Amino acid sequence: MNVLNKLKETAISVLPVMAIVLLLGFTVVPLDKFLLIRFIIGGILLIIGLTIFLVGIDLGIQPMGERCGAELTKKRSLPLLLGCAFLIGLIVTAAEPDIQVFGIQVRGIFDFVNKNIFTFVIAGGVGIFITIGLVRIVFSLSIKWTFFIFYVLLFGIMIFCPDSFIGIAFDSGGATTGPMTVPFIMALGLGVSSVRSDSNNSFGLTGICSVGPVMAVLIYSLILKMTGCFDNMTVAEAASAAECISGGSVMQQIFGPFGNVALEVLRDSVISILPLFCLFLLFQFTLLKMTALQVARVVIGFIYSFVGLAIFLIGVNGGFTQVGSKLGSYLGTMAMNQGGFWFVLLIVIGIIFGAVIVCAEPAVWVLSEQVEEVSGGTITRKLLLVFLSVGTAVAIALALWRSIAGINLKYILIPGYIFSMLLMIFCPPLFSGIAFDSGGVASGPLTSTFVLSFALGAASCGANYNDSFGVIALVAMMPLIAIQIMGIMFKIKTSRQERKSSDGGC
Template identity: 55%
Template sequence: MNIFAKFKETVSSVLPIMVMVLLLGLTIAPMSFGTMSRFVLGGILVIFGLTIFLLGVDIGILPIGERSGAALTAKRNLPLLLGAAFLIGFIVTVAEPDVQVLADQVRGIAPNVSKWGLIFMIAVGVGFFVALGILRTVLSIPLNILLTISYIFVFVLAFLAPPTFQGVAFDSGGATTGPMTVPFIMALGVGVAAVRAKSDKNGKLKSSSEDSFGLTGIASIGPVLAVIVYGIILSGGNSSSADSVTESSHGLIASGIAVFLKLLPSIFKEVAGALAPLAGMALLFQFLLLKMPPMQVVRMVRGFVMSFIGLILFLTGAQGGFMPAGEELGKVLGAASQTGSLWTLLLVFVGLVFGAIVVCAEPAVWVLTDQVESISGGTIKRKVMLGALSSGVAISIGISMLRVLHGFSLWYILIPGYALALILSFICPKLFTGIAFDSGGVASGPMTSTFILSFTLGASEASDGNPAVDAFGVIALVAMTPLIAIQILGIIFKIKSNRAENSHSELVMESTEAAE
């Protein structure tokens, strides 16, 4: 894909949020001129940064995932495959921009939490469950059985974690499946499924298309479990972070470009530390496993350089402009909601609108709807899919605003939501279940991790709530929506397919009887 197509995708993702914020900031929720100007500049950096980053991932990083998955599976060495799967899951998660943004958000309200300690725990969780997902593919373990057992274990353990870590843990599951992790893990899964084959009764080889989906859904369980364990460990002792709390990007520092320039050195260091292990892994695989020709190696290097530059621009724009504006807008509307029910309704309505805009603007959602329409043979239309996802995500963020204002437990939504999703997994066609759990992170893209979470944090703080408990969880709710929506559509597809088959059978029988 060329850079202009990527640029168009990124603009369509970021621009609707920018327009909405500017309209609110200039009318009913006035924000300071400095915040507004930094938001515009930050939005420009986010657009260009995300464009360059995604293009670099496409040309330099994704091919490594596909080739590695195929090459490792072809070795027929299960311990090697699982070890490499853990390493890949760990390293790409460390490099994931959404995870770094989430870690910054957590550290902003909980200074005792180590940013890199949290990132490494999330990465360990992803690595372990990626390996588990590969093992499921190799052993042909039913996806719904593995998901059900894993989520029951997660929810039981979550009740032992401190309340401040419960929302963060489930948010990490959605944030982890971002623009770096999802494509790489899916590419790895496709590579493994392409090489692995099954023998039918006639001894012929056939591949299982169902095995191509579900790996990302399994991987997203890992960070939830890891952060829960991390929270239990921290609550067990007087742990203090070795990280120094950096000055907030929206604090008392010079306005305008100076804010972004001040952020650059620390972000440069963080991005270098995040991508260096991934580059080292790519070199290791090249020498020991892939042995790509020089032209492909040059292409890989170019992709890494583009990803490095793009990630720096993206994080600088997000931390310097996007996140502060989201937080200030949330504070303005959150404070106003305390003055009357009309403003309360307005805050919820703004959350609903943001939800609808975010999910429709995510490029990955359009890819997903195309995929489902193709698999269903046109039975499930893209417009229906977009409508279901848009409505679900809008409701999720609207509920999050009500949580901020009234402080009711996250479990009231997550437990019935995941229970329904798991029950549907036993009714829905297996292929749609895999796609549904893979797509849980599709809706919770960069805009959710940067702007929506900041907006929720600001609203919670201004309404005298507890941001650590009431605000975190919004990404988890957004990520939960596709699990239900896509499986319901899968059941509809199954019903329509059965009706079509029955009609066809009746026509054949009538034709046979007429011929006789």
Template identity: 55%
Template sequence: MNIIEKLKETLSSVVPIMAIVLLLALTVVPFPLELTMRFLTGGLMVVFGLTLFLIGIDIGILPIGERSGAALTSKKNLKILLSVSFIIGFMVTIAEPDIQVLATQIGNLSANVSKWPLVIMIALGVGIFVTIGLCRTVLSLKLRRVLIISYIILFALAFLCPEYLQGAAFDAGGATTGPMTVPFIMALGMGVASVRADDNKKSTDNDSAFGLTGIASIGPIAAVCFYGIILNVMSGHDMDQASASSGTEHLSPNGMKVYAYLLPAILGDVFKSLLPLLIMFILFQIFLLKMPPVQLRKMFNGVIYCFIGLVLFLLGAEGGFMPAGQKLGEYLGMLSSAKGGIWTVLIVAAAFVFGAITVCAEPAVWVLTEQVEEASGRTIKRKIMLTSLSLGVAFSIGLSILKIIYGFSLWYILIPGYAVALILTFFCPPLFTGIAFDSGGVASGPMTSTFILSFTLGCASSYSFSGTNAFGVIALVAMTPLIAIQILGIIYKIKTKEAAS
């Protein structure tokens, strides 16, 4: 457990974001002093929160996921494996803090949309598609085939969904695969893949170790679309659209008092999120794993680190990062809508830079890149992965702002984007395809759901749009890495052939 190394990782991720925000606050955007102080304090909380969270993941979440996957597969009972996998996917999603935030934001769209039924629907979607993903691994089905069939069904559901819920539905796919869901699902998938590889007398089988997160992220999109269709049928017409909030209006106290105001609610949310996961761990220990006391203590220590880390992270994000992001979006959007020209270029450029930097601050991205580097035998370097992800996410955030400014449909981006991503699966090595679709899920985590979404909501309000026009930004963040990483895979394939010839 290298605390200094983890601290360096988070500092290198968060500090550049803080530096750019402060630069804009001192030059272009008139930040009040109290908001600046809140942002700086929130930044420190995010840094230490991410550090503790990543340590907890290493010593608690990842080991239990890998052991559970291996233990379930070794029982040679497909029904038990798939049944327990569904329960794992369902319960881990309930424990995902990003889902609570996004469900509240979607609930602000209409009085007909209720938070907890939506959360349960999303969790069911994840559970079903985690089961499908593990079934694909056990039965050695081609990832490309599973993805193409799933996305055909998904887009059919999306076209039947109420229009203003479509962007929110695709956002749910990105938000679900957050800091709690991704490590456990990836570890579970790698545990299943390793046992299958041993059974097949293979030394390595990394192709099947990746892709589970990408498949799992389809479930929430389909679930929200299906939920919207049900509400439409029940009401007999399109639901009344209400303005969406950024989730920051409840911050009524001024200055540093906002953190004391937020703390009780965040403590409760994190406790309720982690409790189902802790209960599941205990049941696994009793009936499945039977780990020795030393390993059990390490697991519980990891959960405690995760608890403290998530509390600090969410406190800093909601108390400092979200209000700062909304303020930046409102002001730059106001200048762009009033004056156009260089101000439009500036807001798009700012969005591009924020996208490139924010993805590196996502805790799940660090988990993914580390696992990818280890599983690929260090042939896929973390720096190359991060660079590819950063460029893809930067491009997607820039597109989101252009969509808000010019008011064109999200479908103009999603349909061509996913078509290209699926076509690339025919030319990209299977390992990179799995990594790419996993990357799409993990690139859109807490920082995207808080700072970036708040930035786009602020921008949309300046253009006299409802907050619904800002939805879709998480979807685009989740989509562009699918293309970027697969292009990297094709380049890697070409270079490998050239080196061998």
């Protein structure tokens, strides 16, 4: 574990975003100087926090997840494995800060939605589908048929759902894949598959878990529809995603927002870490029986993860979110009023942000490291990040275009997922699993804060605020296409090399 290497990697991922924002702030987009200073401070905190968080994942959470999956599988009790998996999915998801924030956003627009019920609908969906994903691994069921069957069922249900809730349902699938749940879920799947001597079969578990909340929220919307909740629906006006602090001393204007979010971030970080830590204690006394040295290593890993996550979120919420909203609002206003150059600029900036910012997601780093390790270096981290960046860039461009033009989300999602299903026919199963996992991890906390704020700001200038939902859904969809295209290219290249080797041998 090289801390300096991780620091270098995270800095390389975040600094380009900062450079782009600062360039815009000093040229075409008039941004307040204190806002830019807070943005710089937030970026530094983000880099430091992400580095510490990744060190904690390596030390504690990933080894714990792998050991839990392996030990549960060795017990040869499917009910025990599935029961524990459901409990893990339910508890961890219900405590995920992204879900709490997402529930508040939905409640702010649809006042008939009960936030607590909405949260446990999503958590229940994750719990059910993590058990389905583990059943697939245990019985070595086809990952392609698993995804095909559940997505056909998903879109069958979607036909009868209110259009205004479709974006929310698909966004909930992305919001569940937070910085704490993804590493643990991936490690759990790897632990189960390792007992069966098939590590490649572990990929796809996060992707399957992302289907659960989407389906659960769609069913929830059908229940709301049958009870008449949508009959007299009124959509709230867009609210500003950023609050500008005016007045006070220079120090207050610079550091005030960080202080304002610190207590809430610390609380959310504790809520994120504590359920997993309690599960660790439960499993340690009943299942794992690790040595004192191993326990100490895991505890230290949890501490690092908590500290890193808190610093990361303080940086994101204290500096990045406000700038994203201001940029989106200004560019969206200019694009709506003047079009032409400003519309093109909005889309181009969205593409750049999408390509760069996904590389700073904590879960993306965890997935890329696991892919490189399991594939023995055949699938390099850099190659995966390139294709993931391209997919996310296209997704952000589509989301901004849709928000400004008011295009129905179904006209993009349905063809996109149909194309993804068709690609599975030609793509190796390993890459299909990685692709669906990538769709979940790409829509992490940084994307859900900076990019979503940027899109919300742009959408608030012309289209309904309701049109802003679906950004996370598109970010989760496009990597399915991009990574599977990479898999097909890899398959073709490998086949050519094998033919050349065979011809040379003759």
